[in-house]
Amino acid sequence: MNELKIETENGKTxxxxxxPIAGSxxxxxxxxxxxxxxxxxxxxxxxxTEDVGIVDSVTFDSPAQYETRxxxxxxxxxxxxxxxxxxxxxxxxxxxAQPGNQCERLEITISxxxxxxxxxxxxSDDDNSQE
Numbered sequence: 001m002n003e004l005k006i007e008t009e010n011g012k013t014x015x016x017x018x019x020p021i022a023g024s025x026x027x028x029x030x031x032x033x034x035x036x037x038x039x040x041x042x043x044x045x046x047x048x049t050e051d052v053g054i055v056d057s058v059t060f061d062s063p064a065q066y067e068t069r070x071x072x073x074x075x076x077x078x079x080x081x082x083x084x085x086x087x088x089x090x091x092x093x094x095x096x097a098q099p100g101n102q103c104e105r106l107e108i109t110i111s112x113x114x115x116x117x118x119x120x121x122x123x124s125d126d127d128n129s130q131e
Contacts, residue, residue: 003028004104006038006093013107014114017077021108025060025095026068033097036060040073041094046087063097080111084119 008023015021025038039057044050056073063069075091082089093106109116 002030002097002100002102004036004095004097004102006095006104006106008093008106008108014109015075016114017080017110017112018075019110020072020074021093022070022072023093024068024070027063027095027097028066029097029102030065032065033063033099033102035098036063036069037096038071039094039096040075040091042079042089042091044087044089046084048087075110078110080117081109082111082117082119 003026005026006023007026008021021040025036027033027036037057037059040055041052042055043052055075058071058073060067060069073093079089081091091108091110093108095104096102111117
């Protein structure tokens with residue numbers, strides 16, 4: 001059975017803008033993979049057109065059948081993780097191994113508070129204050 005796992009340092013999943021994201025990626029495959037890539041991406045989910053941005057990626061050269069490798073990404077200052085009534089922006093670490101398109105994702109949050117910004121509640125607060 002093929003396994004692919006992403007772990008951040010100390011299991012951290014909440015980051016400030018520009019704060020380094022470090023950790024390890026581990027795989028255990030029945031056969032030696034041809035390639036293993038790790039990407040830092042953001043994407044939108046919700047109504048309308050979905051957008052995707054690949055911010056950074058690393059290719060692990062000469063991967064063995066079973067291995068653990070370290071990674072370190074320096075994310076940009078934005079966009080922030082948020083959710084609203086119609087759309088959300090999600091950051092994720094995505095590992096892909098070939099052949100077979102084996103894929104694993106770990107969602108993370110990037111914002112000034114370290115927590116996802118809830119636009120829907122901010123909009124409700126604004127609506128209530130205008131009454």
